[in-house]
Amino acid sequence: MTSSRPTARSPLYSHLLSLAQSHATPSSFSEILSIRSPSAIHSWGHNHLVSLYRPTLGEKMDNATFEQHLRTTTPYLDWQGARPSQVHSITIDEWERRAVVHMSYWLKAALPRKGTTSTSTTGSSSSSDSNSKAEESKDEDGTAPTEVKIEAVEQDLIWVLAFTDEDEIDQIKIKESVEFIDAAASSSVGRTIRDIHGGVGEDVRGGITLTGC
Template sequence: MPPSPLYLKLLSLTKAHAFPKDASQILSIRSPDAHHAWGHNFLVARNRGLQDYMDNDVFATHMKRSGLYLDSSDAKTHDLVVDEHERKSTIRMSYFLTPKGSNETVEHDLIWMLKFTDDEEVEKVLIKESVEFIDAAAGARMGKLIREHVGELEVDMTGSIVLKEALEA
């Protein structure tokens, strides 16, 4: 039996979210009231740069600002699951990121959990929530390399690069 149109739409949105061409593309597949958050709870509770929910504007700013510090050389999907009935998907993937000025590429192995709108018309379905479970050690390593090659991060920077390695803290 072929996949349903809804399943194909959720799969397409999940892949587009994981491998966006640019910030405008990722915003085009998110509902106007979508929000982004970070996981894991223990990590988030102890790191100010991970604590706030982001609306689409703040999420777009986060992506653009991260791009000031990081170059992406590649990305790879490890696992992708779509739950059509619950309108959710999960993708485990790796982004291979090189901090500006560094020759070291860091594999950021993370998990995205996405929830989708309840629109009846399949073509109108969009992402309404994203939660990014980050690799804290990879984020801390990238942050250290950025500070070594570029200098201190902006005070209100968000995301995994705000984390510090255990010996730095």
């Protein structure tokens, strides 16, 4: 019995796969924005989780808001100290022009940068117990001591991507992204971030805003 599996990838399949791979593990903010259509929308799942955590997860984001989300979240995470992201599988549906990406991000809370102060959810210096703990753990120069051990947490999540309808394959971009969050992992990292920084800014969106999951 002969296999029905295609012997070669079609140009459309290859392009959609490349877009999905770049979206999952971008090298920069500019790369991830360059592969999204001007009218692209980002949103979150799962629905019940989103309903509990509006507006930090409930709002759909245009590209400008999505970029702001990336930039406001990044200072709280230590990407250099965590393991590289890993893509487990990518499933491409050429007919529907959709992709499903199963992957893991290893999220590690970042220590405060020298010269910065912890930020509460109101955007001001926090007097909470968690902020006091962070302050007590700092060296005399205001930075946290190097012996502080922070574990990276695996966030095992799913991206669902939809692509635009252009006939020219090289013109196709991402028109919609839905991120199905690993709520327990995100909540764990968020808890560590709040212990270190005393909170997160009011403009921060995404999984690190979750509590009690």
